[in-house]
Amino acid sequence: MKELISIFISFFKMGSVTFGGGYAMLPILRKECVENKKWITEEQVMDYYAVSQGLPGIIAVNVSVFIGYHRKKFLGGIAAALGCVTPCIIIISIIAAFLSNFQDNVFIKQAMTGVSICVVALILDAVLGLWKKGVKDIWGLAICLLVFILTEFSPISPILVIIGAGLTGVILKNWILTKKEVVK
Template sequence: MKLLFSIFMTFFKLSPITFGGGYAMIPVIQREVVEEKRWLDEEDVTDVFALSGSIPGAIAINAATFIGYRIAGIPGAAAATIGVMIPTFSIVAVLSFFYLFFSTHPKVEAAFEGIRPAVVALIVYAAWKMRRSAIVDKTTFIVAASAFVCLLFLHLHPVLVIVLGALSGVLLIGARDRLGMRTAIDDHEKQPDYFMGADI
């Protein structure tokens, strides 16, 4: 129960202080889960965010659910999900009421002018932090660069880009294995399956 309460309070605390939501929450969650609590390592968290962004739903809630499950199974997933949703729901309900009356106020508009670039900075910071475990060799660099080009210039749907990334990873790693070339995954120990869940 102590672990479940800690998971709940961690995400309950993170949710209301992370402006921008979604991808802007990644560096905050990463710092808390990896550096502060040491529940998961950086590679685990990177995989969780990749999986969370490739399925329907808000990435912050998906990530909280997966991380909670990885730490303490189904009870952990429930604790993390409830923890991240309660503050968000409450704040959105209150802000929606006040936004109707103050959305055109000069100071409110000025505040949003500052919040928007700050959110962009958070997302860029998250990408910079995740690069160490995501881009580990020339193959992964090529996949990342190709995905960026597809999103920026070809305007492909993000889900399609993720699917193409998965396929290219399987094909490229398979080709390198057949050629007898070492890959980055050969240098990592096998990570535990996310869907096994840890004991509470």
């Protein structure tokens, strides 16, 4: 029970300061779950993010569930998910109750501008971290560029692009491993 409460509190803290979604959460998540708590490895975080991108729902919540499940199975996943979404529910409820008072407030608008800039920096940090862990060779670079081109300049569904990239990764890795065995 103690660890479930710890999982909830950790994800509550992260959810409280994560503006901008799952990618903005990545640096905070790495600091808390990899460095401070040592619950998972850097590679596991990247794997959870990769899988969460292809699943329906909010990436931050999906990743939280994976980490919570990794620690304490089903109840850990629930504790992490609740910890992640509870701050959002509280903040949205407060804003909704007082929205008419906030929407034209110059200080709120300026604060949100500052938060938006911060979110861009956090997402850039997440992208650089993902890049270091994911793009390891020329084939990874090629897949990355192709995915960017397809998602940015074509009408192809991102879901199909993710599935295609996964299949391409499997085919390429198997081809490379087969080629190495032949050389031996």
